Amino acid sequence: MSVQFDRIALIGIGLIGSSLAYDIRRLGLTKEIVVATRSADTLKRAEELGLGDRYTTSSADAVRDADLIIVSVPVGASESVAKEIAGSLKPGAIVTDVGSTKASVIAQMQPHMPDNVHFIPGHPLAGTEKSGPDAGFPGLFEGRWCIFTPVAGTDEAALKRLRNFWEALGSKVDEMDAEHHDKVLAIVSHLPHIIAYNIVGTADDLETVTESEVIKYSASGFRDFTRLAASDPTMWRDVCLHNRDAILEMLARFSEDLAYLQRAIRWGEGDKIFELFTRTRAIRRSIIQAGQDVDAPDFGRPHPLDKK
Numbered sequence: 001m002s003v004q005f006d007r008i009a010l011i012g013i014g015l016i017g018s019s020l021a022y023d024i025r026r027l028g029l030t031k032e033i034v035v036a037t038r039s040a041d042t043l044k045r046a047e048e049l050g051l052g053d054r055y056t057t058s059s060a061d062a063v064r065d066a067d068l069i070i071v072s073v074p075v076g077a078s079e080s081v082a083k084e085i086a087g088s089l090k091p092g093a094i095v096t097d098v099g100s101t102k103a104s105v106i107a108q109m110q111p112h113m114p115d116n117v118h119f120i121p122g123h124p125l126a127g128t129e130k131s132g133p134d135a136g137f138p139g140l141f142e143g144r145w146c147i148f149t150p151v152a153g154t155d156e157a158a159l160k161r162l163r164n165f166w167e168a169l170g171s172k173v174d175e176m177d178a179e180h181h182d183k184v185l186a187i188v189s190h191l192p193h194i195i196a197y198n199i200v201g202t203a204d205d206l207e208t209v210t211e212s213e214v215i216k217y218s219a220s221g222f223r224d225f226t227r228l229a230a231s232d233p234t235m236w237r238d239v240c241l242h243n244r245d246a247i248l249e250m251l252a253r254f255s256e257d258l259a260y261l262q263r264a265i266r267w268g269e270g271d272k273i274f275e276l277f278t279r280t281r282a283i284r285r286s287i288i289q290a291g292q293d294v295d296a297p298d299f300g301r302p303h304p305l306d307k308k
């Protein structure tokens with residue numbers, strides 16, 4: 001693979017930032033990686049792991065002379081990062097992000113971006129429940145989607161450069177508008193996490209009633225929920241607050257459908273229950289037919305490299 005950018009600045013070096021660092025280095029996509037993060041302890045750990053060539057706690061310093069800037073911080077920190085880097089960006093640079101919500105990130109960052117840089121919001125649909133620089137690993141983005149939500153008037157050549165970058169990481173790239181992204185992700189990613197946090201919380205409340213049975217018998221379905229519910233609280237608080245409308249809309253639909261199921265159970269309406277469960281079973285089959293092996297060890301995680 002060949003050098004695509006002379007200098008790449010990674011702002012935020014948690015699970016996503018560090019995974020990017022491994023692959024950028026492994027694939028030789030830049031001459032220099034500059035790592036910036038707010039906390040000195042995290043920066044020290046990034047240095048111990050050898051994730052970059054230069055390290056700084058100043059995002060403004062990190063972006064000077066960088067051709068590609070990738071912001072990988074909790075979505076609620078997007079505006080403060082945008083403000084901090086705005087005055088130091090090199091003309092012609094591409095600024096992108098990896099945030100799980102898009103309309104809010106655009107609203108937070110775009111007003112601060114100078115006219116002579118290319119701001120292209122992005123979201124890799126790849127991750128785990130872990131966080132911090134130790135959680136990253138090479139290959140995270142391989143075979144995964146990365147969604148761009150470009151704003152009106154985005155330069156085609158800059159878009160193509162960023163597309164080439166993600167494709168070099170092994171990702172498949174798609175484009176859609178930010179509002180659509182936020183609705184789709186609300187149902188396929190944000191609600192599953194919220195439901196997991198909720199069911200594990202409910203079980204934890206019941207723990208006092210059932211003594212240790214929740215832990216003792218959590219061998220099957222419940223365990224899958226505990227993985228999602230172990231995800232980073234800061235990141236997921238920010239997702240809830242910054243995709244509020246779409247999440248509330250999907251939660252309303254979800255609650256209606258749950259009430260339907262609840263009623264069917266109460267009245268012993270087996271045909272309704274059976275019809276729903278048959279329909280949902282087919283979804284998994286259609287995912288397999290679409291070429292995604294849901295039984296593969298890395299479908300939806302845990303990733304084979306994620307055993308540390």
Ligand SMILES: NC(=O)C1=CN([C@@H]2O[C@H](COP(=O)(O)OP(=O)(O)OC[C@H]3O[C@@H](n4cnc5c(N)ncnc54)[C@H](O)[C@@H]3O)[C@@H](O)[C@H]2O)C=CC1
Pocket residue numbers: 011012013014015016017036037038039042059072073074075077080081098099100101123124125126127128129130131132133232235239
């Ligand atoms: N964890 C996941 O599975 C995925 C996360 N994302 C998105 O990627 C972004 C980063 O997530 P992770 O890497 O998982 O989080 P993380 O918690 O592992 O890392 C976040 C990093 O941001 C730094 N940070 C926080 N505030 C900052 C600020 N104001 N200035 C500079 N650095 C700051 C932290 O020190 C840390 O290095 C989030 O927006 C998240 O929504 C996207 C896809 C998957």
Ligand SMILES: O=C(O)C(=O)Cc1ccc(O)cc1
Pocket residue numbers: 099100124125126127128129189300301
């Ligand atoms: O760990 C999992 O199952 C995930 O779903 C990871 C994930 C979390 C947030 C995203 O925006 C994208 C992917």
